[in-house]
Amino acid sequence: xxxxxxxxxxxKPLPDSLLAALQSLFEDRVSVTEAMRMHHxxxxxxxxxMLPDAVVFAQTTEEVADVVKLCAAHEVPIxxxxxxxxxxxxxxxxRGGVCIDLSQxxxxxxxHPEDLTVTVEPxxxxxxxxxxxxxxxxxxxxxxxxxxxxxxxxxxxxxGTNAVRYGTMRENTLALTVVTADGSIxxxxxxxxxxxxxxxxxxxxxxxxxxxxxxxxxxVKLYPQPEAVSAAVCSFPSAGDxxxxxxxxxxxxxxxxxxxxxxEAGVKAINRHDKLSLPESPLLMFEFxxxxxxxxxxxxxxxxxxxxxHAIGFEWATRQEDRSRLWAARHNAYFALLQMRPGSRAxxxxxxxxxxxxxxxxLDTKADCEQHGLVHxxxxxxxxxxxxxxxxxxxxxxxDIARAEGVNAxxxxxxLAMDGTCTGEHGVGMHKMDFLVxxxxxxxxAVMRTIKHALDPKNILNPGKIIRW
Amino acid sequence: xxxxxxxxxxxKPLPDSLLAALQSLFEDRVSVTEAMRMHHxxxxxxxxxMLPDAVVFAQTTEEVADVVKLCAAHEVPIxxxxxxxxxxxxxxxxRGGVCIDLSQxxxxxxxHPEDLTVTVEPxxxxxxxxxxxxxxxxxxxxxxxxxxxxxxxxxxxxxGTNAVRYGTMRENTLALTVVTADGSIxxxxxxxxxxxxxxxxxxxxxxxxxxxxxxxxxxVKLYPQPEAVSAAVCSFPSAGDxxxxxxxxxxxxxxxxxxxxxxEAGVKAINRHDKLSLPESPLLMFEFxxxxxxxxxxxxxxxxxxxxxHAIGFEWATRQEDRSRLWAARHNAYFALLQMRPGSRAxxxxxxxxxxxxxxxxLDTKADCEQHGLVHxxxxxxxxxxxxxxxxxxxxxxxDIARAEGVNAxxxxxxLAMDGTCTGEHGVGMHKMDFLVxxxxxxxxAVMRTIKHALDPKNILNPGKIIRW
Numbered sequence: 001x002x003x004x005x006x007x008x009x010x011x012k013p014l015p016d017s018l019l020a021a022l023q024s025l026f027e028d029r030v031s032v033t034e035a036m037r038m039h040h041x042x043x044x045x046x047x048x049x050m051l052p053d054a055v056v057f058a059q060t061t062e063e064v065a066d067v068v069k070l071c072a073a074h075e076v077p078i079x080x081x082x083x084x085x086x087x088x089x090x091x092x093x094x095r096g097g098v099c100i101d102l103s104q105x106x107x108x109x110x111x112h113p114e115d116l117t118v119t120v121e122p123x124x125x126x127x128x129x130x131x132x133x134x135x136x137x138x139x140x141x142x143x144x145x146x147x148x149x150x151x152x153x154x155x156x157x158x159x160g161t162n163a164v165r166y167g168t169m170r171e172n173t174l175a176l177t178v179v180t181a182d183g184s185i186x187x188x189x190x191x192x193x194x195x196x197x198x199x200x201x202x203x204x205x206x207x208x209x210x211x212x213x214x215x216x217x218x219x220v221k222l223y224p225q226p227e228a229v230s231a232a233v234c235s236f237p238s239a240g241d242x243x244x245x246x247x248x249x250x251x252x253x254x255x256x257x258x259x260x261x262x263x264e265a266g267v268k269a270i271n272r273h274d275k276l277s278l279p280e281s282p283l284l285m286f287e288f289x290x291x292x293x294x295x296x297x298x299x300x301x302x303x304x305x306x307x308x309x310h311a312i313g314f315e316w317a318t319r320q321e322d323r324s325r326l327w328a329a330r331h332n333a334y335f336a337l338l339q340m341r342p343g344s345r346a347x348x349x350x351x352x353x354x355x356x357x358x359x360x361x362x363l364d365t366k367a368d369c370e371q372h373g374l375v376h377x378x379x380x381x382x383x384x385x386x387x388x389x390x391x392x393x394x395x396x397x398x399x400d401i402a403r404a405e406g407v408n409a410x411x412x413x414x415x416l417a418m419d420g421t422c423t424g425e426h427g428v429g430m431h432k433m434d435f436l437v438x439x440x441x442x443x444x445x446a447v448m449r450t451i452k453h454a455l456d457p458k459n460i461l462n463p464g465k466i467i468r469w
Numbered sequence: 470x471x472x473x474x475x476x477x478x479x480x481k482p483l484p485d486s487l488l489a490a491l492q493s494l495f496e497d498r499v500s501v502t503e504a505m506r507m508h509h510x511x512x513x514x515x516x517x518x519m520l521p522d523a524v525v526f527a528q529t530t531e532e533v534a535d536v537v538k539l540c541a542a543h544e545v546p547i548x549x550x551x552x553x554x555x556x557x558x559x560x561x562x563x564r565g566g567v568c569i570d571l572s573q574x575x576x577x578x579x580x581h582p583e584d585l586t587v588t589v590e591p592x593x594x595x596x597x598x599x600x601x602x603x604x605x606x607x608x609x610x611x612x613x614x615x616x617x618x619x620x621x622x623x624x625x626x627x628x629g630t631n632a633v634r635y636g637t638m639r640e641n642t643l644a645l646t647v648v649t650a651d652g653s654i655x656x657x658x659x660x661x662x663x664x665x666x667x668x669x670x671x672x673x674x675x676x677x678x679x680x681x682x683x684x685x686x687x688x689v690k691l692y693p694q695p696e697a698v699s700a701a702v703c704s705f706p707s708a709g710d711x712x713x714x715x716x717x718x719x720x721x722x723x724x725x726x727x728x729x730x731x732x733e734a735g736v737k738a739i740n741r742h743d744k745l746s747l748p749e750s751p752l753l754m755f756e757f758x759x760x761x762x763x764x765x766x767x768x769x770x771x772x773x774x775x776x777x778x779h780a781i782g783f784e785w786a787t788r789q790e791d792r793s794r795l796w797a798a799r800h801n802a803y804f805a806l807l808q809m810r811p812g813s814r815a816x817x818x819x820x821x822x823x824x825x826x827x828x829x830x831x832l833d834t835k836a837d838c839e840q841h842g843l844v845h846x847x848x849x850x851x852x853x854x855x856x857x858x859x860x861x862x863x864x865x866x867x868x869d870i871a872r873a874e875g876v877n878a879x880x881x882x883x884x885l886a887m888d889g890t891c892t893g894e895h896g897v898g899m900h901k902m903d904f905l906v907x908x909x910x911x912x913x914x915a916v917m918r919t920i921k922h923a924l925d926p927k928n929i930l931n932p933g934k935i936i937r938w
Contacts, residue, residue: 114720114825157665168663170672171640186913192821193853194637195890196626196676198897198905198935199917203639203672207665224722251583253693294763352661356583384662421664428667436667444655447924448668454923455916466667 003430004050007094007464014053014096018074022056022098025066029057029104040079040099043086044146044334045431046345046395050092052079052099059104061177061185061216068214068460069183071098077463080210082122082149086156087348088429090209094464100214102151108132109217117174117191119219122151138222141166144425145331150218156427157207161330164250164383165257165289166223168425173206177217181456191219204451209427210462212455226257226289230299231317231326234286234306235279239263239366239378241309242282243359246382248305250355254298256383258287260330263366265377266337273336274329279312284382285330287323333379337390341375344392347404351415352386352424361418362387365411372403386424412438428466436467472899473519476563476933483522483565487543491525491567494535498526498573509548509568512555513615513803514900515814515864519561521548521568528573530646530654530685537683537929538652540567546932549679551592551618555625556817557898559678563933569683571620577601578686586643586660588688591620607691610635613894614800619687625896626676630799633719633852634726634758635692637894642675646686650925660688673920678896679931681924695726695758699768700786700795703755703775704748708732708835708847710778711751712828715851717774719824723767725852727756729799732835734846735806742805743798748781753851754799756792802848806859810844813861816873820884821855821893830887831856834880841872855893881907897935905936 041051077097106123159168175189188201380387422435510520546566574590628637644658849856891904
């Protein structure tokens with residue numbers, strides 16, 4: 001945690017004139033209470049909170065620009081805040097400053113069902129969006145576990161269980177409105193499905209974790225609700241059998257909508273948390289989208305592949321309520337796992353490898369966890385080669401934490417050696433800055449740093465995240 | 470053409486010491502002959518050639534880095550060259566300098582069929598790639614009309630007829646090796662299917678047209694060859710009926726692999742050039758990929774939709790050779806059209822709009838062409854909302870050219886008002902720099918310029934393209 005110590009040393013008190021200016025503009029939408037600052041100074045990582053000096057609730061793009069201009073004039077850090085569900089310390093106020101809470105910018109601005117696009121404010125959450133567009137017959141597929149805000153999902157380049165079929169925020173974001181470090185307002189794209197018009201600013205801001213600009217409007221793709229949906233669960237005698245089933249299905253080009261892996265510990269946790277009675281061995285959860293005939297065809301093919309890999313049963317969830325219950329359990333896995341060791345905190349890993357190496361990466365990592373006696377579970381978006389090891393550590397036991405971080409570091413090294421990445425969907429935040437250097441190498445990091453310096457010369461946009469200044 | 474005049478004024482003779490250094494390193498792989506420079510000083514746009522001072526044939530990433538370092542030391546422009554098939558003046562040597570021909574870097578470096586990825590050098594062409602990987606059962610779908618190099622396709626963010634199903638170079642490029650303006654070598658990503666690891670350098674270089682770095686290795690996604698493929702052609706009494714058929718099919722979520730529109734003039738041209746006998750009225754060409762049952766289902770649905778829109782016949786091309794002939798004709802359309810007016814040059818437009826506005830945009834543009842008496846045809850990747858008006862002008866008739874540019878300018882304004890883009894796949898080059906400003910607005914262009922200044926502070930990488938310095 002050297003970074004946080006060094007950064008905290010750079011912390012300066014919030015200038016009175018800045019606070020006065022914010023209060024004059026935002027009145028009761030500025031808060032400096034301890035409770036409010038505490039709420040905005042933590043995420044779901046295992047870091048201790050680091051509090052901003054003030055929290056401002058913005059309601060328009062112009063208000064965000066006003067805050068940025070004021071903070072720029074005073075060289076005070078700005079941290080955008082959505083729902084606080086990030087996992088790598090993304091929103092912690094290392095150097096204090098002003099947190100811009102965007103949760104009141106939560107309007108769905110324009111739905112274009114005929115073009116399969118929607119434009120929203122950054123505080124709209126994924127569940128809210130799907131509720132608001134349900135009548136159009138369309139849906140927005142990207143589903144990180146939490147009911148995250150779209151702004152946060154842009155910031156971390158989020159994905160989730162549907163990414164294997166529908167892609168991530170990278171593929172699904174068409175255009176953004178962004179407030180840049182000098183308070184300018186830019187639009188990065190149009191609603192055209194493709195474009196060769198200049199540098200891809202949209203993709204540059206997607207995944208930039210609030211370090212290059214504050215996103216204030218987001219245009220994403222929507223998809224027709226499939227005519228037919230079916231889901232299935234299937235248990236395996238070993239994690240290797242389960243993962244090899246997925247590898248083969250992907251290599252055959254079967255357009256799986258979802259395929260999630262849970263190891264034995266993961267299944268136990270959701271059984272207990274969600275009152276399910278799934279067999280407590282490595283499990284795959286599948287979902288198929290398409291026409292009635294297409295879904296049947298896909299499912300039959302997958303069932304055949306699973307049988308070749310020693311599947312134990314292949315159970316259908318044909319009723320909507322059974323499917324919803326199953327996927328709700330999957331989305332609750334993070335919290336279900338936390339309850340496996342009361343009082344613990346989770347250290348969650350997030351590597352992603354080429355799919356041919358996935359079984360090896362998971363099995364070696366599992367062996368490492370077992371060797372070091374870590375309470376853990378492995379769950380994963382295995383169709384993309386992405387998995388999470390969730391290690392439950394005693395927050396007061398430095399050795400326990402060090403053991404978990406050791407597993408994480410070795411797993412990242414393993415993934416990088418397989419030409420994979422240290423983070424498939426959670427982002428870098430504070431936690432993975434060293435891994436990022438390992439992954440990209442100094443020359444590529446230098447290019448990222450050059451971009452950061454050019455677009456945020458005063459280092460006021462979420463400083464201390466992604467790359468060191 | 471003010472830009473080219475201004476840029477030419479900045480042109481300095483190639484320093485003798487630079488030429489000597491290049492000759493010492495590259496021996497007979499450096500050329501300063503008029504013929505070689507002429508060959509590398511033109512593309513397929515209607516611009517007059519602008520010649521580089523020397524052409525170097527690089528064979529490795531390190532050699533590219535050597536050239537860049539030498540040119541950087543002398544502040545001499547560098548222009549990467551693939552197959553010379555760009556359409557907007559991308560490779561013209563506005564200020565002279567050194568052209569790096571990458572055609573000898575044409576090795577397929579590593580195929581990973583089990584991960585559906587391949588890594589190639591930038592001189593590999595799309596047809597070469599597909600020939601070399603045929604035995605794996607996989608294919609690379611992106612097909613601009615020309616047999617372009619993968620490096621050029623990265624540079625322009627190319628797409629083509631399959632993009633409606635498989636995406637563009639934006640979605641299909643996983644990682645790049647790039648030589649930056651100071652001669653550093655960076656790798657922008659890994660072979661993981663998704664990643665949240667820092668700024669998206671891959672997408673920043675895709676579409677940057679050689680202005681931010683020289684791409685020397687490219688990792689792209691591959692796809693399983695579909696189990697079944699079928700194709701069909703279908704004529705319509707009007708362009709509106711044809712386009713509305715496509716809009717409805719897309720909105721229903723039918724996973725069309727290809728859907729191409731040709732207006733009456735386009736059909737006439739390919740009939741004559743490829744000895745076909747298609748009905749000479751607005752035409753759609755479809756291709757369906759999937760399982761046997763899936764393809765049949767898709768095709769039947771599309772046939773029903775087409776019938777609702779007054780389709781005249783719906784003819785199947787079930788044999789492989791008929792399909793190949795049809796798609797070869799489509800890919801030859803550019804040259805077929807040129808032959809409609811011997812001695813002419815083509816001015817090709819490339820806008821892309823949200824699909825609900827496509828019929829209106831095409832019909833208004835067609836009316837504009839007719840009103841101004843332009844020899845033209847409209848062809849398009851209509852499933853993406855992207856179409857090209859190809860206007861055949863007399864290169865010696867300034868008024869003819871001005872009329873065509875007038876149609877283009879009004880069409881771009883129309884597309885932008887529909888929240889579309891001035892270029893769906895051809896790129897900006899020299900020709901669309903003003904349109905780019907119209908599309909993005911000054912503040913966003915300023916961000917692009919900041920990035921260019923930061924990554925290429927001496928303005929040596931393909932100067933005068935995309936944005937003005």
